[in-house]
Amino acid sequence: MTLLAIRDLYLHYRSGDRVVHAVDGVSLTIENKGEAVGIVGESGSGKTSMATALMRMLPRNVARFDGSILLDGQELTILSDDDFRRQIRWKKIAMVFQGSMSILNPVLRIGFQVAEPLLAGGEVSKREALQRAESLLERVGLPAGIAQRYPHELSGGQKQRVVIATALIMNPDLLILDEPTSALDVSVQAQIMNLLKDLKEDPGISMIFITHDIGLASDLCDHIAVAYAGQHAEFGSAERVLLDPHHPYTNLLLRSLPRLHETEPPQAMPGQPPDLTRPPAGCRFHPRCPWAFEVCFSEAPPEYPMADGGHARCFLNDAAVSGDRFQAHLRHWAESRV
Amino acid sequence: MLVEVTGGHVVFSTRKGVFRSGQVYALNGVELTIRRGETVALVGESGSGKTTLGRLTLRLVEPSQGKVFFDGKEITHASESELRPFRQRAQIVFQDPFSSLNPYMSVRELIEEPLIIDGEGSSQERRSRVDAALEAVDLLPASRFAAKYPNQMSGGQRQRVGIARALVRDPDYIVTDEPVSMIDASSRIEILALLDRLQRERRMAFLFITHDIATARYFADRIAVMYAGTIVEEAPAGAVIDTPMHPYTQALIAAVPEPDPANRFKRRPVVPGEPGSADGRVVGCPFYNRCPHRMTGVCDTITPPLAEWESGHRTACHLYDSRYATLEPQSGSPLVRTDLQYSPMNGR
Ligand SMILES: Nc1ncnc2c1ncn2[C@@H]1O[C@H](COP(=O)(O)OP(=O)(O)OP(=O)(O)O)[C@@H](O)[C@H]1O
Ligand SMILES: Nc1ncnc2c1ncn2[C@@H]1O[C@H](COP(=O)(O)OP(=O)(O)OP(=O)(O)O)[C@@H](O)[C@H]1O
Ligand code: SF4
Ligand SMILES: [Mg+2]
Ligand SMILES: [Mg+2]
Numbered sequence: 001m002t003l004l005a006i007r008d009l010y011l012h013y014r015s016g017d018r019v020v021h022a023v024d025g026v027s028l029t030i031e032n033k034g035e036a037v038g039i040v041g042e043s044g045s046g047k048t049s050m051a052t053a054l055m056r057m058l059p060r061n062v063a064r065f066d067g068s069i070l071l072d073g074q075e076l077t078i079l080s081d082d083d084f085r086r087q088i089r090w091k092k093i094a095m096v097f098q099g100s101m102s103i104l105n106p107v108l109r110i111g112f113q114v115a116e117p118l119l120a121g122g123e124v125s126k127r128e129a130l131q132r133a134e135s136l137l138e139r140v141g142l143p144a145g146i147a148q149r150y151p152h153e154l155s156g157g158q159k160q161r162v163v164i165a166t167a168l169i170m171n172p173d174l175l176i177l178d179e180p181t182s183a184l185d186v187s188v189q190a191q192i193m194n195l196l197k198d199l200k201e202d203p204g205i206s207m208i209f210i211t212h213d214i215g216l217a218s219d220l221c222d223h224i225a226v227a228y229a230g231q232h233a234e235f236g237s238a239e240r241v242l243l244d245p246h247h248p249y250t251n252l253l254l255r256s257l258p259r260l261h262e263t264e265p266p267q268a269m270p271g272q273p274p275d276l277t278r279p280p281a282g283c284r285f286h287p288r289c290p291w292a293f294e295v296c297f298s299e300a301p302p303e304y305p306m307a308d309g310g311h312a313r314c315f316l317n318d319a320a321v322s323g324d325r326f327q328a329h330l331r332h333w334a335e336s337r338v
Numbered sequence: 339m340l341v342e343v344t345g346g347h348v349v350f351s352t353r354k355g356v357f358r359s360g361q362v363y364a365l366n367g368v369e370l371t372i373r374r375g376e377t378v379a380l381v382g383e384s385g386s387g388k389t390t391l392g393r394l395t396l397r398l399v400e401p402s403q404g405k406v407f408f409d410g411k412e413i414t415h416a417s418e419s420e421l422r423p424f425r426q427r428a429q430i431v432f433q434d435p436f437s438s439l440n441p442y443m444s445v446r447e448l449i450e451e452p453l454i455i456d457g458e459g460s461s462q463e464r465r466s467r468v469d470a471a472l473e474a475v476d477l478l479p480a481s482r483f484a485a486k487y488p489n490q491m492s493g494g495q496r497q498r499v500g501i502a503r504a505l506v507r508d509p510d511y512i513v514t515d516e517p518v519s520m521i522d523a524s525s526r527i528e529i530l531a532l533l534d535r536l537q538r539e540r541r542m543a544f545l546f547i548t549h550d551i552a553t554a555r556y557f558a559d560r561i562a563v564m565y566a567g568t569i570v571e572e573a574p575a576g577a578v579i580d581t582p583m584h585p586y587t588q589a590l591i592a593a594v595p596e597p598d599p600a601n602r603f604k605r606r607p608v609v610p611g612e613p614g615s616a617d618g619r620v621v622g623c624p625f626y627n628r629c630p631h632r633m634t635g636v637c638d639t640i641t642p643p644l645a646e647w648e649s650g651h652r653t654a655c656h657l658y659d660s661r662y663a664t665l666e667p668q669s670g671s672p673l674v675r676t677d678l679q680y681s682p683m684n685g686r
Binding site for chain 1: 383384492527528531549550551552553555556576579580589590591592593594595596597598599601602605606607608609612613
């Protein structure tokens with residue numbers, strides 16, 4: 001059965017007398033256990049907002065929150081806050097927050113911090129909770145005895161492992177990771193990525209992996225969603241999105257990456273990210289898109305379905321609208337494949 | 339040679355608890371040279387001493403051993419008053435856009451401040467120099483940006499202000515220190531392209547401190563790789579990335595994720611263990627305890643010198659020393675072992 005199906009999710013914030021369209025019609029599916037979906041995109045594209053909507057950990061200034069979130073066939077949006085907290089948050093869906101390494105409590109022993117959600121639930125004894133914390137700490141690759149230590153005695157990579165263990169303590173089916181390695185060195189990052197690969201396989205945790213680095217997403221994710229201005233400009237299998245992108249933004253994102261063994265410098269992304277209180281009319285990407293044509297300025301492209309089950313929100317995929325531009329751009333894309 | 343450090347050691351004293359004090363060996367015999375108009379990138383893990391080395395070349399710290407030269411003149415132990423003319427020619431740009439600018443100063447005040455400190459020019463002259471610096475970093479129109487405060491600008495714009503603040507003194511040498519940051523790759527490329535342009539226009543020398551070795555390739559002439567307070571490899575940028583020699587550099591490069599959908603089916607080769615420590619003096623090679631190729635009896639007793647085994651490509655590793663060629667490294671090639679990786683079973 002489909003693990004997670006998000007349909008037409010909206011999350012808007014009030015900001016003064018304006019509305020921030022942080023999540024503005026997002027759909028996303030995770031079919032299987034142990035599958036990882038990457039959400040990549042620039043700062044401010046609404047990645048964290050979508051995650052907080054899934055965790056229902058919303059700020060007070062929410063202006064709009066609706067859509068459908070099916071987890072294992074259960075509609076989550078109709079649950080009361082109490083039921084959501086009792087049944088879903090941490091138990092079914094857990095999250096490693098952006099920058100959470102730095103919010104470990106400095107005066108609590110590691111083992112206790114990891115066990116805390118279990119203790120708060122009050123369903124197991126303290127002894128049992130601590131035991132489970134210790135075995136999880138071992139599972140995420142930390143040396144024995146770390147449960148007795150304090151956060152300041154740990155390296156950055158070790159702290160991130162602790163945070164991951166904390167998220168796993170209630171045996172969730174879905175783990176959301178928001179930029180879990182962005183404060184770490186590449187070598188430590190690689191160690192954490194290997195750990196996440198292990199957890200995907202055994203016990204088969206499904207993941208939503210949020211990052212601004214599409215290269216890093218390819219290290220873990222079976223599917224990739226490319227977030228732009230509160231929507232997903234493109235979604236599909238990692239193979240399709242990385243090797244055969246059908247949205248100009250994805251294409252430019254790939255070309256803005258530095259490549260180790262290429263002598264051509266990366267190309268900076270043109271323009272600035274849009275102001276989400278006033279998303280551009282027409283295609284949201286049109287002000288920055290080198291390939292924009294008439295219709296892009298006035299009409300919003302729908303999600304054109306792709307053969308891999310994904311989609312791309314770009315008129316170039318509609319030969320009836322874009323005419324021979326379509327072929328030209330496909331050729332261009334083909335030439336700039338990774 | 340514009341910048342030169344020979345045998346540089348820096349030791350910091352720290353307080354550990356109330357009665358114990360400790361020593362941090364931040365730099366352990368570093369050799370570094372930068373020519374006029376050249377960009378050298380300094381890469382390496384957190385705590386390896388990159389910032390300390392940058393500060394040493396600027397004489398913001400004093401070495402406990404070794405020498406520091408600028409433009410042929412020794413400044414190892416020069417006093418602050420002796421350093422005055424040098425201070426104007428060598429600048430540091432902190433690339434953390436959120437903590438490095440005083441939030442209560444306008445952009446004009448921020449950029450003018452160094453000139454006031456130097457006692458440079460009339461207020462009219464200073465005004466036009468600030469405008470010129472803003473124009474050089476593409477903050478246009480200059481007069482509009484000069485009136486802003488840091489919180490009214492984006493991260494990228496704040497970084498540009500930081501650069502303008504260094505440029506206004508018209509330096510010969512700039513150190514840019516980039517934190518492990520969350521800044522989007524594309525906005526970082528923009529800043530680097532700007533620095534690259536400025537450097538070509540003004541023939542400044544750059545020490546470019548970064549965690550991103552892939553980007554370093556495009557913006558640096560040479561890359562120096564640091565590990566635990568020493569430079570373990572140093573060569574033209576392309577050579578370091580395409581034919582890395584030191585086992586640490588090899589591991590560093592293997593860890594960079596490039597976008598490839600096949601990545602997820604492979605585990606990444608990683609060096610086991612924790613980052614190098616600066617807590618004690620190391621005997622032998624600082625990478626010994628994590629190195630997949632260490633030769634016991636040599637690597638743990640003799641410190642490998644940074645030697646030029648190939649033309650223009652220097653590395654501090656005994657593997658390339660013919661005297662030890664008969665010894666069997668702990669593993670054969672390929673040099674980066676893929677079997678020594680994190681596994682939940684061996685719990686590294
Ligand atoms: N509580 C809030 N109130 C008002 N606006 C908010 C709030 N939280 C986020 N925003 C705005 O919503 C938009 C999306 O923010 P979000 O944090 O989801 O982006 P992101 O993709 O996670 O960015 P980053 O990569 O920087 O983490 C941004 O314009 C942001 O400024
Ligand atoms: N003023 C200081 N007092 C005591 N120890 C210091 C001081 N400055 C740096 N150190 C220590 O010296 C070592 C090298 O630090 P340095 O900041 O140069 O590393 P780095 O390579 O710049 O790291 P990062 O990538 O995290 O910026 C570290 O162990 C650090 O904790
Ligand atoms: S000197 Fe020895 S321990 Fe050090 S990197 Fe070379 S082989 Fe490894
Ligand atoms: Mg975010
Ligand atoms: Mg530093």
